[in-house]
Amino acid sequence: MRAVTGHINVARSIFDHPMFDDGRPLSPREAWLWLISNAAWRPMQVMVRNGRSQQLVSLERGQLTYSRSFLRVAWSWKSDKSVRTFLAKLRQEQMIDLQTGQLQTVISICNYGVFQHGGSPAGPANGPLEGQQRASNGPEENIISIKEKMLPPPSPSGFDEWYSVYPKKKQPQAAKRAFAKAIGSGAITLDALMAKTKAFAVETNWPALSKRDRQFIPYPASWLNAGAYHDEPEGGGGEPVPVARDPRSFTDGDWQKRLTYFQDSQTWLEVWGAKPGEPGCLVPSHLLLTPVSSAKGAA
Template sequence: MFDDGKPLSEREAWLWLISNAAWRPMQILVRNGRAAEMLNLDRGQLSFSRSFLQKAWRWTSEKRVRTFLNRLERESMVDLLTGQLQTVISICNYGVFQNGGALTGPANGPAMGQQRAGNGPEEENIINIKNKILPPPSPPGFDEWYAIYPRKKAPQAAKKAFAKALASGLIALPVLMERTRAFAATWANEPKDRRKFIPYPASWLNAGGYDDEPEGGGEPAPAPINPRTFDDDGWRRRLKYFQDADKWLDEWGAKPGEPGCLVPPHLILTPVSNSKGAA
């Protein structure tokens, strides 16, 4: 499988993990130098060292393997359990990949920490559903931007919002990075119980939160923290977002038409372009 001498892509590495997971409970012998132990694997589990995976996938470093496995774990695609000698990887929802088949032949594994399943899932079945399981690749620049943003939530929604913001042409990536750093700096010294008020990355992007940061440094506008500080232009942007997306964010207070709404009445009574009547 994928034996063309080239490094595996992340999708191919994901399929490799599925194909090499135990088809039924089995025991393998794990060796690491002079140390050795028998390891029990359940259905859907496999155990390899990162150095072995790096060589099998022909990747440039163990760090890339670790980053990829951690990403799969964050996306609830695998569970990782680090043992004394190597990591046990459990494929989440492993049964989804199965297409029936009889259990024939012994389930065993060679030495040096390698293991092979008996009868595994059929490759055709995996290929048919892989695109529904594996998260799409990150847009260019997203990983660097996401590392800066001060709250890590809903990364797939953030990817879509990130790509949409840059595709709009309203902001360039270098400017977005600069304003995101400024926004993150305003939260750097906040206590943990306050950080729950940081907008989700996708919400901040979709609402144009980067426009709330002043040009040329200085103290960033506190709009994402306290909606009472929004000026008319800030409210107009949010009313336009409410009109287009039919969504009102909690950090903006009560939505138009509800008790406690903070939007100035003269803006609610003045239609935004192509208004539905909500703004």
């Protein structure tokens, strides 16, 4: 039988098509195609986690990083050993290269470009990929991969502190851009913005708002883009808004509501003093030892 030559384009999503979701294990040929289809098609970064440890791993074109246990499940194979044996055979045939790192194993598809665009490899027919990432020896662990997505840009200086104060946590990437624009344009200084935001948080009394009322609080990006930090706060009857209450005057009921808000949103406002578990926390100890009630809102 004459060998068929040439190339075809196959969508990566073929492995997710419900037509083939029959639970049967992938054949070695299908597993090989799975590796090619899941390799990075451009340089990118993935997050690798091992328990509480995590690190960013840079992948070059044609590389991917998964644990053997992940591949076993993805391929519906019986054991991690079968995955390890298969990868070892691919490496022996110079179809892949393996670099074992502190938290991960990086798999490099040899001559990845040949499988993507056709043509002849620039080097030996099955030679190793040039410029591969090398990692130090270490155990292979669980992998959390951000496939075909670049990690979000780092936060502007001061943003994280500001965002923790703003009462509504929505669309953080848009908020980062609006924050950088407001500070970078000189429209307001960081110190002034922090003071205005804290006052706004007190004025809105977010913990006490119902779910229905919270929808009227603007998203952080909208608040920044509208220059709302220049607005003067208003009291219910036109009187000046009082400054934040001294948390030492809070009753048990006040603290219960704030603890519930903290449990639901993982946000603790600075005006309430030190966070539970930190030195100087003002929350009565008997409340910290009592399960938080489901009551919503704060006084």
